[in-house]
Amino acid sequence: xxxxxxxxxxxxxxxxxxxxxxxxxxxxxxxxxxxxxxxxxxxxxxxxxxxxxxxxxxxxxxxxxxxxxxxxxxxxxxxxxxxxxxxxxxxxxxxxxxxxxxxxxxxxxxxxxxxxxxxxxxxxxxxxxxxxxx
Numbered sequence: 001x002x003x004x005x006x007x008x009x010x011x012x013x014x015x016x017x018x019x020x021x022x023x024x025x026x027x028x029x030x031x032x033x034x035x036x037x038x039x040x041x042x043x044x045x046x047x048x049x050x051x052x053x054x055x056x057x058x059x060x061x062x063x064x065x066x067x068x069x070x071x072x073x074x075x076x077x078x079x080x081x082x083x084x085x086x087x088x089x090x091x092x093x094x095x096x097x098x099x100x101x102x103x104x105x106x107x108x109x110x111x112x113x114x115x116x117x118x119x120x121x122x123x124x125x126x127x128x129x130x131x132x133x134x
Contacts, residue, residue: 001033001070003049005058005079012058012079013049020049020072022065023126029065031072038067042076044122046129057082059126061119080127087131094124 003020005013020031023045042063049056061078101117 001031001035001072003072003074005047005049005060005074005076007063007076007079010079012076012081013047013056015049015051017049017051017072020047022047022072022074023060024065031067033070035067035070035072037069038065040065042074044126046126047074057130059123059130061123061126078123080130082130085127085131087128090124090127090131094121094128097121097124 001017003013003015003017004011018033022029022031023043025041025043027043028045029040042060042065044061045059047058047060049058059080060074060076061080063074063076065075066073097117097120101114101121104114104117
């Protein structure tokens with residue numbers, strides 16, 4: 001099957017795959033060739049695309065997936081690979097974001113500020129997971 005993982009500004013994967021596991025909004029979904037047509041909301045987490053014993057891992061930040069005719073297209077709101085970052089720095093950033101979110105909630109920050117920080121924390125968790133299970 002053909003798998004594409006793209007954001008509005010970059011393609012993170014475009015190739016053949018034997019299988020893939022994607023972070024759906026309400027859990028993970030495994031996809032094999034011949035999967036039934038489906039459109040689903042993506043969550044934040046690690047997309048894993050496997051082909052020939054090699055697995056490509058991409059942290060994805062929300063979006064949608066469309067599966068049809070042995071083609072899987074992930075339209076992610078954002079994405080990242082492990083290149084250019086490491087687990088320690090990702091964990092440090094996530095900890096700082098969690099602290100900032102706690103302070104914003106305790107300080108009765110606006111719902112817009114809190115929602116923005118919650119999104120950043122979710123992205124941070126996905127990036128840490130990308131490094132954790134590599």
